[in-house]
Structures are given as C-alpha cells and as structure tokens.
Amino acid sequence: MSEMKLNIITPEKVVYDGEANMVTVRTIDGDRGFMAEHQPLVTGLDIGQIQIKTESEDKELAASQGYIEVRPEEINILVDTAEYSDEIDVDRAKNAKKRAEKRLSKDDSSINPKRAEIALRKAMNRLKVTKGRNFE
Known part of the structure; x- marks a missing residue:
C-alpha cells in the first residue's frame, strides 16, 4: 500500500x-x-x-x-x-460528560444548550478513544 x-x-x-x-x-x-x-x-x-x-x-x-x-x-x-x-484524563472526561448532561437536563435559560451539547460530544469522543485502555 x-x-x-x-x-x-x-x-x-x-x-x-x-x-x-x-x-x-x-x-x-x-x-x-x-x-x-x-x-x-x-x-x-x-x-x-x-x-x-x-x-x-x-x-x-x-x-x-x-x-x-x-x-x-x-x-x-x-x-x-x-x-x-494515553494523553486523555479519563476521570476528567467522565466528569465533563456528567456536567454537560446535567446542563442539558435543566430547563434553565442561562444555559447555552449548543455549547453543552458540544461539551458532551467532546467528552464522549474522548471516552470512546480510551475504550481500549486497561484501567486498574
């Protein structure tokens, strides 16, 4: 190739x-x-x-x-x-995912839903890439 x-x-x-x-x-x-x-x-x-x-x-x-x-x-x-x-902090990505999900579940006009959705997608993407890592 x-x-x-x-x-x-x-x-x-x-x-x-x-x-x-x-x-x-x-x-x-x-x-x-x-x-x-x-x-x-x-x-x-x-x-x-x-x-x-x-x-x-x-x-x-x-x-x-x-x-x-x-x-x-x-x-x-x-x-x-x-x-x-190996550069991704899994705990930080998990916490970012939880925060974004919490923001999206609120009916709060001060929350920017587009920004929260992007944060959620980034966190989920990071976690997907780390799926093959061995965590102890």
Whole structure:
C-alpha cells in the first residue's frame, strides 16, 4: 500500500508528522477515509476520531472540529485539539460528560444548550478513544 505524508496540527503543537497508508476522519458530511493519490479536497471536520494506519501500527486520536486538506501526496489536518488515548484524563472526561448532561437536563435559560451539547460530544469522543485502555 502506498504511503503519504500526514500532518496533524493544533494551535499548541504538531501532534503527528509522519507517513501513513490510510487516514479516516469524521468530516462534516460523515466518516471518510483517504489514501495516497486521493483527489484534492478541503472540508470541515466534526468532533470524532482520527484513525491512522501505517505499515507497522494503527493509531487513534480524539479530535475536535477543524479542517482537512487532502492532496495526492499529503494530508494536512488542522484541529483545535487532538489527543492520543494515553494523553486523555479519563476521570476528567467522565466528569465533563456528567456536567454537560446535567446542563442539558435543566430547563434553565442561562444555559447555552449548543455549547453543552458540544461539551458532551467532546467528552464522549474522548471516552470512546480510551475504550481500549486497561484501567486498574
């Protein structure tokens, strides 16, 4: 399988800078997979996982909204956040999920339901990426 250059960048750091055989992301239109020599594309990303397949391993990250630029030889992903499973604080994600659910269950005009829904989706995405971790 052909390889392509992959860059995943957040405002704080370069999260991934290497080769990949395939990249799967959650776009604003649904899940999409990309391989080398893909036709050029720029589209928005939604909250979801970034899955990276390389010759030697598969990696998964929890990502927030952003953009993806696909070129035949390179993919650039710009997102607000991108975290590997071992970087995610599970307790913090669980607490964020509970807080967001509590906000959404209230009938309070001071609560921004869209913001609470986004917080819930981010927390659930982080927890989904950590599902394979062994907790003791």
